[in-house]
């Protein structure tokens with residue numbers, strides 16, 4: 001058996017052993033507050049529709065917030081990097097704002113956006129936007145002077161320079177920011193539902209917990225993890241495609 | 250013939266924490282239209298700094314540079330640069346062909362004609378099969394040739410070249426020198442070549458300007474009394490070539506011993 005197969009086998013063996021151990025303990029305790037993997041699987045099947053529709057709502061809001069954050073923050077970060085005096089004036093403000101945890105802005109957002117979808121999307125946009133603008137600005141204002149010389153000597157306009165030089169050369173760091181932004185969009189999408197309850201997987205989790213349906217709650221968590229894995233894999237593929245020139249170099 | 254590029258009394262200081270560093274002081278030069286001029290000087294004497302100043306990419310401390318009679322403040326239209334730092338001057342997210350096309354953004358003509366021209370230039374620098382490769386997939390010498398092709402692609406009246414052949418092996422360098430002379434003559438390209446290689450400076454140019462130690466200026470102008478047609482074997486054995494080479498080398502050596510004394 002070669003090394004990589006042994007590692008793959010180990011990767012299956014360990015979680016398998018954990019599941020078995022979990023089931024054994026659950027069986028021994030035989031309490032509704034300690035469901036085993038079999039009960040959780042049953043809960044997944046039982047609540048399939050409810051979980052999927054709630055998670056769908058949560059993901060849509062996360063995606064909307066992430067997309068909005070990208071569309072606003074990436075161009076803004078590039079612009080601030082190119083217009084030096086403005087960047088230098090604004091970046092301390094960004095650093096300051098970024099220290100605010102997203103839940104802290106919830107009351108403020110509720111004040112003018114209520115508690116509906118708009119409010120949640122605003123909070124997600126904020127949470128996803130901070131790592132995006134910080135990374136984009138960091139990359140674009142530390143661009144190698146050689147790139148700027150090339151742009152100037154080829155007489156590119158400022159807009160062309162930002163689009164054709166600054167954006168691609170900042171992409172590796174933007175990708176790092178985007179990875180953080182994806183994670184916090186999901187997280188904040190779920191937590192914002194717990195604070196501003198209407199629907200979504202966060203509400204589902206909260207309800208399960210309040211009704212002591214631990215199995216249903218774990219079913220929801222298992223679903224979120226699965227979706228998280230898929231999203232990460234997708235993001236990885238997109239990143240490799242956009243940044244092959246950076247990674248293969 | 251008229252001067253396309255002039256530098257009058259140019260000085261450049263770099264300010265640092267340890268006081269100012271004077272790199273160029275009292276430098277004068279002129280390049281005529283259609284000429285091939287070499288600027289030769291030891292490493293670190295300020296050649297790249299001077300070239301960036303001439304290209305409008307770096308501000309002057311004193312003096313004036315004109316291109317086609319107009320003072321240079323920003324990089325002027327009609328002036329292209331092949332940078333010494335070729336590995337950074339090519340865009341890694343673009344293929345070699347697209348890098349050359351990038352140099353043609355301000356050139357008139359439809360996309361198809363430009364593509365053909367870019368491919369033709371790539372062929373001319375001996376990289377016909379590498380248009381679809383990325384700069385980081387080819388050797389340093391090949392990257393430098395892509396950068397040269399991009400410089401030629403801009404169809405500029407004046408081409409500034411900063412040690413464009415420093416990274417290529419001896420045989421390729423000889424080939425590139427001839428190719429370059431060929432292209433320069435064919436397109437009547439005015440060139441200012443910066444190099445630390447005295448033989449190359451003399452072989453390529455009609456006029457060699459020798460730079461002094463820092464703060465640098467042009468300390469001697471040597472006119473090369475050779476026909477424009479050059480040949481790697483015959484030119485290098487020509488008495489005029491040897492005399493010019495001797496003059497430049499002995500001048501550089503005298504500067505070095507004076508510095509050591």
Ligand SMILES: Nc1ncnc2c1ncn2[C@@H]1O[C@H](COP(=O)(O)OP(=O)(O)O)[C@@H](O)[C@H]1O
Pocket residue numbers: 263264270272290291292293294295296297298299
């Ligand atoms: N931006 C800069 N700031 C301070 N010193 C510089 C800068 N650029 C170049 N120098 C200094 O100027 C001197 C000449 O450099 P350069 O023009 O690159 O020489 P060359 O091209 O002849 O080798 C070097 O000592 C270098 O350290």
Ligand SMILES: [Mg+2]
Pocket residue numbers: 296297298333411
């Ligand atoms: Mg140099």
